Amino acid sequence: MGLAKNFNLSDYMRMMVISTIAVLFSYLLIFFVGNYAVLYFSYDFDIGAWFDISGVHFEQLRGSSLWTYDAEVTIFLSKPLIVLTIGIISLSLLLLINKLKVTFFLLLIWMNIVSFNACFGLFVDDFIAQSGLVYVAERMEINMLAMIFSLAITTFIMIRLGMVNSTIFSLLLPEKKKAELPLRIIAVLIVIILPWLLSGLLIFAFAYSSYDLRIHINTVSTFLIILPFFYYKGREIKNMEAKKIKITTCDWLTSGILLGLSVLLFLSMLNPVSIWGA
Numbered sequence: 001m002g003l004a005k006n007f008n009l010s011d012y013m014r015m016m017v018i019s020t021i022a023v024l025f026s027y028l029l030i031f032f033v034g035n036y037a038v039l040y041f042s043y044d045f046d047i048g049a050w051f052d053i054s055g056v057h058f059e060q061l062r063g064s065s066l067w068t069y070d071a072e073v074t075i076f077l078s079k080p081l082i083v084l085t086i087g088i089i090s091l092s093l094l095l096l097i098n099k100l101k102v103t104f105f106l107l108l109i110w111m112n113i114v115s116f117n118a119c120f121g122l123f124v125d126d127f128i129a130q131s132g133l134v135y136v137a138e139r140m141e142i143n144m145l146a147m148i149f150s151l152a153i154t155t156f157i158m159i160r161l162g163m164v165n166s167t168i169f170s171l172l173l174p175e176k177k178k179a180e181l182p183l184r185i186i187a188v189l190i191v192i193i194l195p196w197l198l199s200g201l202l203i204f205a206f207a208y209s210s211y212d213l214r215i216h217i218n219t220v221s222t223f224l225i226i227l228p229f230f231y232y233k234g235r236e237i238k239n240m241e242a243k244k245i246k247i248t249t250c251d252w253l254t255s256g257i258l259l260g261l262s263v264l265l266f267l268s269m270l271n272p273v274s275i276w277g278a
Contacts, residue, residue: 116225
């Protein structure tokens with residue numbers, strides 16, 4: 001059982017580099033935007049806050065009178081809602097725009113994967129850490145059984161999102177219709193799994209001194225979205241044909257810009273980002 005004749009390994013290795021930059025930029029951008037949304041609404045409620053690569057930090061403890069019902073619900077729901085919006089927009093663009101350069105195609109895949117994980121994975125993270133959305137659940141008097149049920153629903157939604165993305169990912173495979181399982185596994189490992197792992201290692205390597213593992217642990221739940229990539233071939237996407245993999249100078253220039261923006265985002269979060277007192 002060999003690989004397809006038109007499976008060009010060098011093309012997929014080049015895609016691995018582009019995909020690594022795409023996931024790195026997507027993660028840092030979503031992390032920045034999501035946490036900045038928390039700062040914005042914290043400022044509205046006169047609650048001092050700042051964030052860096054280790055996450056959001058509040059000036060006032062939760063027992064403070066400033067932490068009203070409205071404040072907790074608004075502040076802790078702001079991040080999942082804003083990243084959910086980004087996820088829906090990026091997934092919609094993937095489905096609506098037919099002719100996309102390889103870089104933009106991979107960027108939109110990663111933007112919606114990272115966004116949806118940042119939204120739904122946050123439920124898992126806060127449940128484990130007993131913070132954030134757990135506080136909201138307590139304010140709304142949602143019992144533990146309902147929370148466990150919501151985690152099950154969240155897991156189901158993430159897997160379904162993975163199936164949608166897996167169908168779109170099939171457009172990168174050599175066969176026009178369906179790819180055989182060995183070929184699919186190799187493509188997923190090269191274009192999705194390795195870039196995902198490499199981006200995580202890069203962030204850890206450069207931020208280890210201020211790295212809070214708990215803040216970034218919800219990236220592990222990304223695997224719930226990625227898992228269907230290995231086996232789910234999906235249905236045909238109307239009006240969309242399998243992409244001819246042609247990595248151009250434009251792709252490399254765009255990737256270079258994304259890498260530069262990733263560095264700027266990362267450096268900006270090594271120091272506290274705050275709007276308190278503005």
